[in-house]
Amino acid sequence: MDQSIKDAHATAKIKLQILQDQRNKIDREIAEWKRVYDSLSAVMEDVPDDVVIDAGAEAFPLKFTDAIRVMLSVNPDATMTAPMIRDILTRQGFDFSAYKQELVPIHNTLKRLVDQGEATPVTENGSTVGYKWIDPIERVLSQDPAEIVVRRKRKQDADALTKISAAINRIREARKEGK
Numbered sequence: 001m002d003q004s005i006k007d008a009h010a011t012a013k014i015k016l017q018i019l020q021d022q023r024n025k026i027d028r029e030i031a032e033w034k035r036v037y038d039s040l041s042a043v044m045e046d047v048p049d050d051v052v053i054d055a056g057a058e059a060f061p062l063k064f065t066d067a068i069r070v071m072l073s074v075n076p077d078a079t080m081t082a083p084m085i086r087d088i089l090t091r092q093g094f095d096f097s098a099y100k101q102e103l104v105p106i107h108n109t110l111k112r113l114v115d116q117g118e119a120t121p122v123t124e125n126g127s128t129v130g131y132k133w134i135d136p137i138e139r140v141l142s143q144d145p146a147e148i149v150v151r152r153k154r155k156q157d158a159d160a161l162t163k164i165s166a167a168i169n170r171i172r173e174a175r176k177e178g179k
Helices: 003-043 064-074 082-091 103-115 136-141 145-151 158-178
Strands: 119-124 127-133
Touching: 003 064, 003 136, 003 158, 064 082, 064 103, 064 127, 082 103, 103 119, 103 127, 136 158
Parallel strands: none
Antiparallel strands: 119 127
């Protein structure tokens, strides 16, 4: 494959990762300001009708697993429990009537997210007490570039590994500068 295409591909991948990180930050800010707005609305007698808050659920209907991903990712430092997630989903209008037990699909989804490396269980005294989000970029940065290649079953030469390492190092540096 032409080297310029490989370079463009690597650049696009890095840019997508940076943009995803920025989007996650904006999603967290939206969720925080939505909570502030809702709290203030609760204590106000008159809330103007012309104020519309779009938390995203109405504009972009999410699948069940994606909704749980969003909840975990907008609160990356919070330990979220299945009942907390159920309560948020219920407030957002999710209909649990198809389920005999509302927490079962949430627990199953959380276990899948853990298996996929997207969330981590938080334990106390050997028992899981909740779950936390693992930032996608942090997941990649915590891996050895050689392991990424092996896991994806791609055979690449040492030059390709060097480029992957360099790309990961550029992301690490960009994240350090952004903090």
